[in-house]
Structures are given as structure tokens and as C-alpha cells.
Amino acid sequence: MTHAKNRPLREEMYRAYVTRASAGDLDNTPIIDKILALRQEKAELLGYKDFAELSMASKMATLDRAEQLLEELRSSSIAAAETDLTDVKAHAAASGFTADLLWWDVAFWAERLREAKYDLKDEELRPYFALPAVLDGLFQVAKRLFDVDVVAADGAVPVWHPDVRFFKVMQGDAPKAYFYLDPYSRPAEKRGGAWMAEVRLDLMFL
Numbered sequence: 788m789t790h791a792k793n794r795p796l797r798e799e800m801y802r803a804y805v806t807r808a809s810a811g812d813l814d815n816t817p818i819i820d821k822i823l824a825l826r827q828e829k830a831e832l833l834g835y836k837d838f839a840e841l842s843m844a845s846k847m848a849t850l851d852r853a854e855q856l857l858e859e860l861r862s863s864s865i866a867a868a869e870t871d872l873t874d875v876k877a878h879a880a881a882s883g884f885t886a887d888l889l890w891w892d893v894a895f896w897a898e899r900l901r902e903a904k905y906d907l908k909d910e911e912l913r914p915y916f917a918l919p920a921v922l923d924g925l926f927q928v929a930k931r932l933f934d935v936d937v938v939a940a941d942g943a944v945p946v947w948h949p950d951v952r953f954f955k956v957m958q959g960d961a962p963k964a965y966f967y968l969d970p971y972s973r974p975a976e977k978r979g980g981a982w983m984a985e986v987r988l989d990l991m992f993l
Contacts, residue, residue: 788891789898789909801891875900918970929956935963948973 791797808815826838835841843850876888878900888896901907926937936957944953950971956964969977 788894791895794886794892797891797895798889871897878903922968934958940965 788797788800791800807813823838826841830836830838830841833841835844840850843853848856872888872893875893875897879888879892879896882896882899884892884896886892898909929935929937937954938957940953940955942953943955944965946953946967948969950969952968952970954966954968955962956966
């Protein structure tokens with residue numbers, strides 16, 4: 788969407804993405820409606836007004852505070868977002884784009900503006916965000932914040948795939964935790980998105 792010069796293609800891709808699983812044999816709408824109804828029923832059975840209230844009951848925040856935070860973010864960012872959109876529209880017009888700027892146009896022209904204004908391209912940034920560099924920066928932050936060292940311990944335990952890494956978290960000379968890192972996508976055997984799970988917890992209750 789950020790690099791396709793063919794506008795009809797961008798529109799086709801956008802519409803296909805936002806309407807996925809909403810028609811024909813792959814229509815998930817009835818399933819979603821059922822999930823929403825069951826969640827509402829569950830909340831009412833447990834004495835809550837709705838599922839949002841039930842979900843927040845087990846969290847540190849409250850529903851009102853969460854909504855307040857979202858409103859604070861919206862009100863703080865809306866002016867900058869409107870300015871950015873105005874700049875994108877102006878750049879598109881100056882580049883000869885005469886149609887109304889629609890959803891499938893914004894990312895494309897925003898990228899063109901960034902290239903023109905800052906001479907910056909996503910591809911040029913990739914070397915700075917290679918996995919080893921990202922991990923090194925992440926572990927340095929952990930050191931500054933928590934005074935721990937994250938040390939590679941590959942080979943210390945069995946792994947389920949050659950790409951999987953194993954690390955230990957050290958505080959002084961004592962290991963405090965261990966974790967596996969499985970960073971690469973394997974659609975045939977891994978769920979989409981980022982996720983984590985604990986195997987064993989070591990908690991201290993005061």
C-alpha cells in the first residue's frame with residue numbers, strides 16, 4: 788500500500804483486506820455475533836453490566852480510566868494528525884494528484900512525502916533494525932532499567948527448531964530467569980502475531 792503506484796490496485800487491496808471473512812463461505816459475521824451475545828450473557832451471569840466491565844475487573848485499570856486514557860490520547864494527537872493529513876494532501880496535489888485522497892491513497896502519499904521531506908526510505912532503515920541489533924538494544928535497555936544481563940545460552944537446552952534461541956537473565960552471578968526466543972514466522976506451525984507464555988513462575992508475595 789505504501790509503494791504501489793497503481794491506484795486501482797491499491798483500492799482493490801484495501802477493500803479486500805477490510806472486508807475479509809465477511810461474505811460467502813468465509814463469512815464470520817454469524818460467529819462474531821454469537822461470541823458477542825455469549826460474552827454479554829457471561830457478564831450478566833457474573834453480575835456485570837457488559838463484557839468490557841467484566842474484562843477490566845481482573846485488571847489494574849478501570850473501564851472509566853481506560854476510556855479516559857483513550858480520550859486523552861485522542862485529544863492530544865488529533866491536531867497533529869490533522870496537520871499531517873493536510874501536509875499529505877498538499878504534497879499529493881503538488882505531485883499532480885487531482886482526485887480526493889481516499890483510504891487507499893493515504894499511506895502511499897504519506898510515504899512519498901516522507902521521502903521528499905526527509906530523503907528517508909524504509910529500505911534504508913532495515914540494516915539498523917536487523918534482529919541482532921534489535922536484541923542488543925533491547926538487552927541494553929533491560930540492563931539500564933532492571934540491572935540484569937541477558938546472556939545467550941544456546942545449546943544449553945533442547946529446542947524445537949534451529950531458529951530458536953535460548954537466553955538466561957543474570958543478576959550479578961546468579962541466574963534469575965530463562966527464556967526461549969522464536970522470532971521468525973512459520974505459518975504452517977505458529978500462530979500469527981507476537982505472543983508469549985510462562986512455563987514456570989518464580990513469584991515473591993509480600
